[in-house]
Amino acid sequence: MKKVLIMGCGRVGAWLAGLLDADGYQVTVLDIDATSFRRLPSDFKGTALVGNGLDQGTLKKAGIEELDAFVAATQGDNRNVMAAQIARHIFNVPRVICRIYDPLRQEIYQTLGIEAISPTTVFAQLLKERLEREEPK
């Protein structure tokens, strides 16, 4: 069973946790605010942990040393990018993905070997494609 750690239990983090959990992944969600765990689906079987994902001690407690993948999805671009680099360069997690809203920063970190997705560019592109398609009847 693949082990995934998600940092940030916002809408995206919680939704992803639900999807992976339903698919049989072993999911741990980390957030500094316990109230954010209300977003997790009621049948969520994974672990929810309160803690700072930039703290190496907390990451160890969350089992980062045995992970298959790490996802950084907090509200802060810089937090995500720093956590992603800790996961990659300190703990050698095999797969690391992070969210970076700022397209320029996303580009820079992509060239530095961090797998980064910019929701800004992805969503803008999606909207453009929708607009160019004919309106459904």
Next chain:
Amino acid sequence: MYIVVIGGGRVGYYLTRELLDEGHEILVIEKNAALCNTLNDEMGSICVNGDGCEAATLAEVGTGRADMLIAVTGDDEDNLVACQVAKHKFKVPRTIARIRNPQNEFLFKKLGVDVTVSTTNIIMEHIAEEVPTHPLTHLFSFREKGLEIVEVKMPAQAATVGKSVEELSLPEESKLVLIIPREGKPYVPYSGNVIHAGDHIIAVTVPESEVKLRTALLGS
């Protein structure tokens, strides 16, 4: 030198004042508009209101020709990103980051930040110097060479007091360089010299052998 400072809080404020006094060209980037105005009122137009982690802001202030970028915001992650963007996008030759969490020192170095300054570590080092329960004190470290200079003050009850230097089983990677006796002049230790209580012994060692060195000197 042209120096870009990220963060105009208390550290940034005093740092900027000192650097201006030394005759450097300084530009501060600060997110908070009120802080920015204070700096500008007091020191002339030196502060730009914006996000120092954003490539566009950095481009606007001419980071490409900066000799140095110093990131002193209160958040480690912001300081890291500002330095990385400066380094990789604008090829700034020297980047310096303030860090809060001492654990981050290793990561920042590994990720290409040239110099890190950890207030926590600096205070810890001072405490270690002042508090007698830490028999081994760090005086200096040569990070590039992986060496450090440490000091041991010989307690009267140490098993090694009264023994000669050659009787100590020092680890291979540690060398005694100086003994400062309680009274009299400092001298370079020689195999026949006898260790006295109250001696300050200065040694060079690799960090991994610190424990062995401590045991060899204190005999426990």
